[in-house]
Amino acid sequence: xxxxxxSRSSKLHSTHRLVEAxxxxxxxxxxxxxxxxxxxxxxxxxxxxYKNQSIESVDAxxxxxxxxxxxYGNAVLRQFxxxxxxxxxxxxxxxxxxxxxxxxxxxxxKGIGMPxxxxxxxxxxxxxxxxxxxxxxxxxxxxxxxxxxxxxxxxTSKAAESVIEAFRNxxxxxxxxxxxxxxxxxxxxxFVIGDKVVASMIRRAKEGEFRSNIHKGGIAENVRLTxxxxxxxxxxxxxxxxxxxxxxxLRSNHGPLVMEVNSSPGLEGIxxxxxxxxxxxxxEHIEKVAKPKANRTKGKG
Ligand code: ADP
Numbered sequence: 001x002x003x004x005x006x007s008r009s010s011k012l013h014s015t016h017r018l019v020e021a022x023x024x025x026x027x028x029x030x031x032x033x034x035x036x037x038x039x040x041x042x043x044x045x046x047x048x049x050y051k052n053q054s055i056e057s058v059d060a061x062x063x064x065x066x067x068x069x070x071x072y073g074n075a076v077l078r079q080f081x082x083x084x085x086x087x088x089x090x091x092x093x094x095x096x097x098x099x100x101x102x103x104x105x106x107x108x109x110k111g112i113g114m115p116x117x118x119x120x121x122x123x124x125x126x127x128x129x130x131x132x133x134x135x136x137x138x139x140x141x142x143x144x145x146x147x148x149x150x151x152x153x154x155x156t157s158k159a160a161e162s163v164i165e166a167f168r169n170x171x172x173x174x175x176x177x178x179x180x181x182x183x184x185x186x187x188x189x190x191f192v193i194g195d196k197v198v199a200s201m202i203r204r205a206k207e208g209e210f211r212s213n214i215h216k217g218g219i220a221e222n223v224r225l226t227x228x229x230x231x232x233x234x235x236x237x238x239x240x241x242x243x244x245x246x247x248x249x250l251r252s253n254h255g256p257l258v259m260e261v262n263s264s265p266g267l268e269g270i271x272x273x274x275x276x277x278x279x280x281x282x283x284e285h286i287e288k289v290a291k292p293k294a295n296r297t298k299g300k301g
Contacts, residue, residue: 001059001290002028003283004085006076008066009033014267014279015064021279025287030055034065034073046082060290061087062282063094064264067146070098086290088282089263093241097263100143100175103240110239112232113257115139115250116178126164127157133178136160143173148213153179179210180257183250187212187259188223190233190247191270191278193285197230201273220273232256243289244282246270 003022007015010031022029038049048055061080065073074091081087097103104117118132130138136157142150154160160176167174185205190197202223203212212218225233229249236258237245246265249256271278 001287002030002057003060003062003286004055004058004080005029005031005062005064006034006073007031007064008035008069012064014264017267017271017279018062018064018282021277021283025280025283027283034076035069037076037079039076039079041079046079048076048079048083058083058085059292060286061085062286063087063089063091065094066264067098067144070094081295084293084295086286086292086294088244088286089242090295094263097240097242097245097261100141100260101173103261104175106239107236107258107261110235112236112239113252113255115180115252115257115259117175118177119173119175126161129164129176130157130160133176137179137181139177139179140164140167141175141177142167143175147215148211150174151211153210180250180252182253185210185212186251188225188229188249188251188256189220189265189270190225190229190249191265192233192237192242192245192247193278193281194243194289195234195238197225197233198281199270199274199276199278200225200229200233201270214269220269222274226256229256232258236261243285 005015005018015031019029032050036050063077074095077087077091096106101119107114116133118129120129137155138160140152140154140163145151152163154163186202188200188202191199200223201220203218203220205212206217209216214220233247236247240261242263246262248259250259267278
């Protein structure tokens, strides 16, 4: 097969692993920076160009679109969808998962467990918002944050009010969430491919920290999931319409709660912690399901 990986650089670890895995299985791979693609969106026959060359006869596209290039990256992906090329994750699903409010609403609609979450636009409702999620301690998250930056634990209502006001003054969007104390600074990353969790790791925060992100000094190791956790992770990925997803779960007293569904989950941490060749499993999945015109949305989203 000819596989295109949409990624800013072939040197990024996950991209490199996917190239290695695809080549290892006998495929031809091209890494394309989505920001350097251009296209005629009104042409009768949709086409894609990269560095003066038209991109032809692609069998599958693996999008590895970073949060900062979601808008243009998704436009490029949509063009491939219109060309009838199989895309591992489709643009609509990526857009859904990147918009945290939309993602929460979709998960809620599908009855998937989540921490109690509220959001509002005006600071006039700060107190009501805090009450809505059960009062302090609570977690306040910037909608644009990644790697645990922009996630704050407010231990008292006063602290929560101050943080909310500060975020509002910065004109930043955020959500307010019940603090799941019993998760004890850990969360679980479930790596979903198709309708299966192929690898899972528990991330534990360093002493004195509630965020378990590796970037915040957390450590990761292989973990065995309960059947309920497995089901929650695969249902969450399916609700978002993602074939490949990193579903982050908190273990609470009332079962697994989904925090986030990531559409470009990193491979380094999960492969290291679990010893599973996740990149190869992704390519294997593509071999099984990639067909021309197999996209569900065909760029219509
Ligand atoms: P990011 O997307 O920036 O990584 P997350 O929403 O995943 O932000 O939050 C970062 C970390 O903070 C999580 O991995 C988890 O350990 C902790 N955390 C987030 N939300 C909650 C919550 N509601 N209750 C308890 N811990 C939380």
